[in-house]
Amino acid sequence: MNKKIIINTLERIALFLELQGENPFKVSAFRKAAAALEADQRSLSEIDDITKIKGIGKGTAAVIDELMETGESSQLKELEEKTPKGLIPLMKLPGLGGKKLSKLYQELGIDSVDSLRTACENKEVQKLAGFGAKTEEKILKELEHFGERSERHPIWQLEMIVRDINDLLSSILEVKQFSVAGSFRRVNEMSKDLDFVISTESREIVKEKILKDLAVKEIVADGDTKVSVVLNIDDAINVDFRLVSPEEYVTTLNHFTGSKDHNVKMRQRAKEQDKKISEYGVEQPDGTVKTFNSEKAFYAHFDLPFIPPTLRESGQELERLEEIPHLVTIDDIVSDLHLHTTWSDGAHSIQEMGEALIDRDYTHAVITDHSQYLKVANGLTPERLLRQRQEIYAFNDENPEFRLYAGTEMDILPDGSLDFDDDVLKSLDFVIASIHSSFSQSQDKIMGRLYTAIQNPYVHMIAHPTGRIIGERNGYNPDVPILIEWAAEYGKILELNASPYRLDLCVEHLALAMEYNVPIAINTDAHAIEQLRYMKLGTEYAQKAWLKKDLVVNTWSRKDFETFIYKNK
């Protein structure tokens, strides 16, 4: 029996109990049991007494035992027979939860989108206790475009919107402080909506200005402290604004940054000290409410180090506190090893790129334009590569405190060969190998291509190892655990491409690479100076994998970097 199946079964039981309108604490008990099992690092065979795990008791252990013995859960089976599957998608309708759906099913026999629509149209729903005409209207309206609105938005789409909203909020005088919160602040790949927390003493004015200057399609909620709107852009996006006083700002930001699990763990901790956390502050045992100037002070109040938003996920982070000081941050980064210029498909010259890198206080970087195969990107022939190197070294002569290295982002061709001969590669300081073509080849073929690159003594790094674009395409589906083993064996770097479109490798694979001590380079792959900012996103994303700074190549000094790149020369 696979652990994943058990976790899924427990979660499914919770879902069905919820649809039955069961006691919410009972529902969450099943969810907690699933989460506890998932958080436990051991495999099933390594766990001798499952009820020793906190959150798993007699009832949930019985489900697990039965699953292990028979492969099935009679409790889930019974629930599935009792509850129609058509109710599950209805849980997604705003305003409908387990209680209301249960009532609709029990009293009107509603078990699908269609029967719900018919019942609303016949005005049967408003007759039920707890429902009314408004609820019925709202359900009908939601049903009109049910399933159209995409559930989750990719980080690259939201990043642009966040920048626009940041500009708007910066321009409002009455706004004292503000920040994006929610899963976007935690650097999740996908988010359902955007949350902003705003500190102001003039809520009404700020609210008015936001609603006036933003392209608002619909106002979803409009209360004292909360405005919730749907933006009028192609892909409707929900944005919540929380308006609070300057004193409350930090605790509100913390609350709406979440995650939910992190907040629950923090509140439990507070409770042990007889304190109470809410978005407005921390209520002390004597009833007074304490507020904070910074999140650092907030965590210090509970004898905790500052926990970066990126780590606030499962609640497990509270048990890994001693690792936090070793994690990579933007302040540790001294180089960028994957950059394009006007020599191939970049927007800026070597000179412009170099100066922008110096402005960022980097000590070194590598220019890695595309290779000749990539004709659409104006890829470089060996001859142009030679001329480019002269320009790079000329820049170094004028800027002795900084160093640009001559590199390439070389294509691994569809037939499995490399785009440059060893003689050419040998002459370069740094060689990246990447796949940009024939994504649909079999996994064997893709792995063969990657193996050729990994084995080559002059290749230093594999860029964007899976080729994925978040929310758009999965890439070329390599067997990443094997790739990681190869990288460890041949001493190669794997990239964390920091572009919000890619974030490739993903969190799970970064964590696996760290187990194998494979060095990781966080690179922007910038095709223009503005894109150098992606480095911050890259380091934050790396934190989600608990990546240690020592393993991140861009934190290495120029001397250590040179030792690595010249070791086979």
Place this chain on the structure above:
DNA sequence: GCCGTTTTCGGCCCGACTGTTTTCAGTCG
């Protein structure tokens, strides 16, 4: 359903908003 070194019963994170009520339940984050 789970939990307990002030507890084996009575809590379970906390509060805003909405729509239904006429003091509150359900939903949401």
